[in-house]
Amino acid sequence: MNYRRGVDAATSAPLLQAGGNGQLTEMHHSSHPPPRRKPGFFASLFRITVQPTRRIGPQIPSGMAANTDTLLQALQWRYATKTFDPNLPIEPATWAALEESLLLTASSYGLQPWRFLVITDAAIRAELRPHSWNQSQITDCSHLVVLLKKRTVTAADADRLIEAIATTRGINASTLAGYRQMIQVDLIDGPRSQIIGQWASNQVYIALGNLLTSAALLGVDTCAIEGFSPPDYDRILGLENGDYQSCVVCACGHRSSADNYANLAKVRYSATDLIEHR
Numbered sequence: 282m283n284y285r286r287g288v289d290a291a292t293s294a295p296l297l298q299a300g301g302n303g304q305l306t307e308m309h310h311s312s313h314p315p316p317r318r319k320p321g322f323f324a325s326l327f328r329i330t331v332q333p334t335r336r337i338g339p340q341i342p343s344g345m346a347a348n349t350d351t352l353l354q355a356l357q358w359r360y361a362t363k364t365f366d367p368n369l370p371i372e373p374a375t376w377a378a379l380e381e382s383l384l385l386t387a388s389s390y391g392l393q394p395w396r397f398l399v400i401t402d403a404a405i406r407a408e409l410r411p412h413s414w415n416q417s418q419i420t421d422c423s424h425l426v427v428l429l430k431k432r433t434v435t436a437a438d439a440d441r442l443i444e445a446i447a448t449t450r451g452i453n454a455s456t457l458a459g460y461r462q463m464i465q466v467d468l469i470d471g472p473r474s475q476i477i478g479q480w481a482s483n484q485v486y487i488a489l490g491n492l493l494t495s496a497a498l499l500g501v502d503t504c505a506i507e508g509f510s511p512p513d514y515d516r517i518l519g520l521e522n523g524d525y526q527s528c529v530v531c532a533c534g535h536r537s538s539a540d541n542y543a544n545l546a547k548v549r550y551s552a553t554d555l556i557e558h559r
């Protein structure tokens with residue numbers, strides 16, 4: 282599938298329309314002539330470059346974009362699973378994709394102040410369960426993820442990132458000095474260094490959200506879990522003297538057919554309450 286993008290001539294509202302050749306193309310309402318726009322208008326609208334051919338890039342790879350039904354169906358299907366079927370493990374290839382989704386999570390400056398402990402060992406999980414409000418998901422899910430956050434952000438973290446960018450993109454690290462300085466004056470020396478634990482948690486929760494949605498799209502059930510004792514987790518998992526500490530947990534697997542929570546209607550405030558257009 283691909284998309285054609287443009288502006289409704291009557292309303293000036295952006296249009297996005299599926300096409301067939303894997304390319305983005307501007308389109309206009311068929312019963313109106315194309316509106317006259319200054320060069321660069323569409324580029325500023327979509328923050329992308331308009332080519333002389335009037336093709337808009339970057340292209341969406343063919344078959345990549347899920348349709349709206351797929352997305353919303355998955356998000357409706359997803360629920361905080363209370364009872365996992367311990368006999369239904371996640372397929373290795375599916376799990377590998379979910380680990381990849383964690384790695385692909387966006388973070389502030391790209392600093393990735395996290396690690397992810399994937400625990401399948403039954404003995405460790407049995408030890409963690411009493412420190413998790415005795416929730417059965419801890420022992421019964423297929424893969425238990427403890428999302429860890431970095432305790433501090435230091436000059437070494439900034440250097441690590443700059444080095445990674447330079448190596449990955451084949452550029453000289455010195456060209457990134459300004460970017461490194463932004464990190465320094467913001468997170469390392471600036472006022473946000475005082476709340477760096479909160480900042481790191483915020484980043485880790487983006488990874489959690491990414492995991493919940495990615496899992497739902499792949500037909501994997503999850504339960505985000507804050508009902509646990511971080512100090513006990515850190516002790517059991519040997520994290521007390523390390524750079525990372527437990528932040529939030531996510532149980533992943535497949536729901537038990539006996540989990541009646543799957544049948545409960547979703548409780549969400551209305552769009553009129555929560556979404557405002559200006």
Ligand SMILES: Cc1cc2nc3c(=O)[nH]c(=O)nc-3n(C[C@H](O)[C@H](O)[C@H](O)COP(=O)(O)O)c2cc1C
Nearest residue numbers: 359360361362363416504505506507508509529547
């Ligand atoms: C950060 C976070 C922590 C949560 N902690 C728990 C938990 O410890 N145990 C649990 O059963 N559900 C937990 N939940 C699930 C929420 O209660 C659930 O997502 C919410 O009630 C909405 O229901 P739904 O996810 O089924 O749509 C948590 C959810 C989030 C996002």
